[in-house]
Amino acid sequence: MERIKGFFRIAATLLLILSAAALVAGAGLWAGLRSPEQYEDRGVYTFVPYECLPTQVKNNSSGRTQRMNPTKTVYKVYYRDTEGAGYRWSVQASGKDSGWKTVEQGLPAERRVLGIPAEGTYITVDSTLTVQSYVGGLRRKYLLIMGAAGAYLLAWPLGWGAVLWAKSRKKRRKKWEDWEESHD
Numbered sequence: 001m002e003r004i005k006g007f008f009r010i011a012a013t014l015l016l017i018l019s020a021a022a023l024v025a026g027a028g029l030w031a032g033l034r035s036p037e038q039y040e041d042r043g044v045y046t047f048v049p050y051e052c053l054p055t056q057v058k059n060n061s062s063g064r065t066q067r068m069n070p071t072k073t074v075y076k077v078y079y080r081d082t083e084g085a086g087y088r089w090s091v092q093a094s095g096k097d098s099g100w101k102t103v104e105q106g107l108p109a110e111r112r113v114l115g116i117p118a119e120g121t122y123i124t125v126d127s128t129l130t131v132q133s134y135v136g137g138l139r140r141k142y143l144l145i146m147g148a149a150g151a152y153l154l155a156w157p158l159g160w161g162a163v164l165w166a167k168s169r170k171k172r173r174k175k176w177e178d179w180e181e182s183h184d
Contacts, residue, residue, distance in 0.1 A: 012156065012159070012160075015152060015156075016152070016153070016156050019148075019149040019150075019152040019153050019156075020149070020153065022145055022146075022148070022149040023145075023146055023149035023150055023153065025145070026142050026143075026145035026146035026149065027146060029138075029142050029145075030139075030142045030143075030146065033135070033138055033139065033142065034116070034135070035135070036131045036132050036135045038116065038117075038118060039114045039115065039116060039131045039134075039135070040114065040115035040116075040117055041112070041113075041114060041115075041130070041131050042113040042114065042115050042122065043112070043113060044110055044111070044112050044113075044127045045081040045082070045083060045085065045087055045110070045111060045112075045113055045124075046081065046082045046083070046108045046109070046110055047079035047080060047081050047082070047087070047089050047108065047109050047110070047111055047124075048079060048080065048082055048106055048107075048108050048109075049077050049078065049079050049102050049103045049105075049106060049107070050078060050079065050080055050103065051077075051078045051103060052075055052076070052077050052078070052093060052096070052099035052100050052102070052103050053075070053076060053078065054073045054074070054075055054096070055073070055074055055075070055076050056071045056072070056073060057071060057072060057073075057074050058070070058071060058072075059071055059072045074092055074093075075092070075093040075095060075096050075098075075099040076090045076091065076092050076093065076099070077090065077091050077092075077093050077099045077102050077103060078090045079091070079109060079111075081113075082108070085113075087113050087122065087124065089109075089111055089124045110127040111124040111125065111126065111127055112124065112125050112126065112127050112129055112130075114131060114134065
C-alpha cells in the first residue's frame, strides 16, 4: 500500500511541474500569437511534390541515445505550387521509401497561403481554413493548454489539503478513542 501511495505522490508532483511548464509555455505561445489582421490571405494554391531529401533535426530522445546522437535524419517531401508563384511547402515523411513514393505518385495537395507582410514571409495552412479560423484554432488550442494546466494547479493544493485533512481527522479520532479507553 505504501508503494502505491508513494507512486501517487511522485506522479502528482510530476504532473504539478508539467502543469506549471505547460501554463508558462501556453502563455508564451498566446503572447506571440499574431492577430488575423497581420496575415494576408493570398488564396488557395495547388502544390505538387517534387523532391524528397534527408534533413537533420534535433534528437528528442533522452539519456545515452540523445548524448550519442544529438541529431537524427528525417526525410521531408518538398512541394511547390503549380501556378509558378514560387510558394514552397514541406512535410515530414515517415521514411525514405514513403517519401519517394509520394514524389513518384505526384498527388497534388491544396493549401491556403497566408502572407505575413511585416516579416516578408508566408505560411501554408489547410485549404479549408481562413485567416480567422486558423488564428481561432490556435487560440482555442492555447487556451485549452492553459486551462487544463491551470485547473490542475488549482486542484493540486485542494487534493493535498483533503488528504492532510483526512489524516489529521484520523489522528484526532484515534486520540479520542484512546482517551475514552483510558477513562473507562
